[in-house]
Structure formats: structure tokens, C-alpha cells
Amino acid sequence: DVKVTQSSRYLVxxxxxxxxxxxxxxxxxxxxxxxxxxxxxxxxxxxxxxDVKMKEKGxxxxxxxxxxxxxxxxxxxxxxxxxxxxxxxxxxxxLSGRESYGYTFGSGTRLTVV
Amino acid sequence: xxxxxxxxxxxxxQEKEAVTxxxxxxTSDPSYGLFWYKQxxxxxxxxxxxxxxxxxxxxxxxxxxxxxxxxxKSANLVISASQLGDSAMYFxxxxxxxxxxxxxxxxxxxxxxxx
Numbered sequence: 001d002v003k004v005t006q007s008s009r010y011l012v013x014x015x016x017x018x019x020x021x022x023x024x025x026x027x028x029x030x031x032x033x034x035x036x037x038x039x040x041x042x043x044x045x046x047x048x049x050x051d052v053k054m055k056e057k058g059x060x061x062x063x064x065x066x067x068x069x070x071x072x073x074x075x076x077x078x079x080x081x082x083x084x085x086x087x088x089x090x091x092x093x094x095l096s097g098r099e100s101y102g103y104t105f106g107s108g109t110r111l112t113v114v
Numbered sequence: 115x116x117x118x119x120x121x122x123x124x125x126x127x128q129e130k131e132a133v134t135x136x137x138x139x140x141t142s143d144p145s146y147g148l149f150w151y152k153q154x155x156x157x158x159x160x161x162x163x164x165x166x167x168x169x170x171x172x173x174x175x176x177x178x179x180x181x182x183x184x185x186x187k188s189a190n191l192v193i194s195a196s197q198l199g200d201s202a203m204y205f206x207x208x209x210x211x212x213x214x215x216x217x218x219x220x221x222x223x224x225x226x227x228x229x
Contacts, residue, residue, distance in 0.1 A: 031215045042221035096215055100147050105159035
């Protein structure tokens with residue numbers, strides 16, 4: 001069963017901590033994405049990557065960074081967590097090339113920053 | 115301009131009835147794909163149905179069908195015979211053929227099925 005796995009379902013961190021959210025996919029997908037989801041705002045793209053060691057800023061990259069050292073793993077880093085980063089974080093992956101290729105999502109990480 | 119617009123923040127439907135969730139999109143790309151995802155309270159996004167811009171027929175997957183009106187740029191999701199387990203958030207999304215790999219999502223519609 002192909003999967004996108006996010007390392008934590010629930011996470012509670014303190015303000016100012018450095019936070020790592022891990023995402024691993026086993027489908028050999030080229031593309032990986034990090035979104036945050038907030039009520040009434042839908043899914044907002046933070047960062048994405050189309051290849052190893054490649055990264056592109058999405059719509060709301062401030063306060064975040066990413067790392068993609070291996071094709072299957074895409075990490076989201078909150079350099080210094082703040083309360084306004086309390087949110088649901090979703091990782092997704094997809095194949096390149098055709099508009100018919102959909103996303104496969106992880107199960108999400110609900111992050112609370114206190 | 116918004117690429118995907120979902121104008122219904124919340125919807126209610128009686129169990130066993132049909133319901134339509136609205137989605138309009140904006141693109142000048144002749145080649146694109148439209149997707150619907152379901153997100154139950156557990157948080158995971160579940161793929162429901164896909165419609166390609168060149169598809170002549172409306173897509174169907176079990177109780178889900180997509181009412182694709184290309185000239186109006188609408189891609190409404192129809193759920194027939196609603197079940198209590200259909201209560202969830204529903205997201206419409208688009209992927210354009212020429213601009214690569216990013217999806218555009220709507221803000222979602224929260225569907226509640228009433229027994």
C-alpha cells in the first residue's frame with residue numbers, strides 16, 4: 001500500500017523551539033509539498049520541491065524552511081516556533097508530467113505552539 | 115484572482131438525499147485536471163474523483179459524480195444517497211498542464227449529513 005507518512009499526528013512545542021516535521025513517501029514521486037491548513041483559509045502552500053536538493057517558496061514561506069536530501073524525504077523546519085504557527089500541516093507528493101496525476105497526502109500533523 | 119472558488123462554507127443534507135457542492139475554476143490553460151478530496155475529522159485527505167479538461171463525459175466514482183460544465187468553468191461534486199459517513203470537509207483542486215506540478219485548492223465546504 002503506497003503511502004505518504006508524516007512522523008507525528010500531534011505535536012506540542014514551546015515558543016522559540018526549532019521544530020522539525022518529517023514527511024516520507026514510498027512511491028518514488030518527484031514532487032513533494034508542504035501545506036498548512038487553517039479554518040476558513042483552506043490549504044496554503046508553504047514550500048515545495050520537484051527534485052532532490054531543490055526547493056521553491058510557496059505562498060507563505062516566512063518562518064519556515066525545508067530540506068530535501070533524499071528523494072523520499074521532505075522535511076519542514078520551523079526555525080523559531082511562534083504561536084501563530086499553530087496549525088494543521090499536510091505533506092503531499094505527486095508524479096511529474098501530467099495534469100491527471102493527483103496528490104497523495106499524509107495524514108497530517110496538528111501542531112500546537114504554546 | 116482565485117484559481118478555485120468554493121462559495122459554500124457549510125452545507126447540510128438529509129441522509130439518503132443527494133447534495134451538490136459547488137466549485138468554479140479559473141485558468142487559461144487548455145489542459146488541466148480537476149480533483150475533489152474529502153477530509154474527515156481525522157484530518158487525512160482522501161481522493162474522490164478526477165475530471166480532465168478534455169474528457170467528454172462527466173466523471174463518476176460510485177456515489178460521486180462530477181458535473182463538469184467547461185464553458186461555465188464549473189466542476190460541481192454531486193454525492194448521491196448521502197450517508198452519515200459523508201460528513202466531512204470537501205476540497206476542490208486544479209492542476210494545470212502547462213505550469214507544472216502545483217495544485218490550487220479551494221477553501222473547502224463543510225458537509226453535515228443529518229440523520
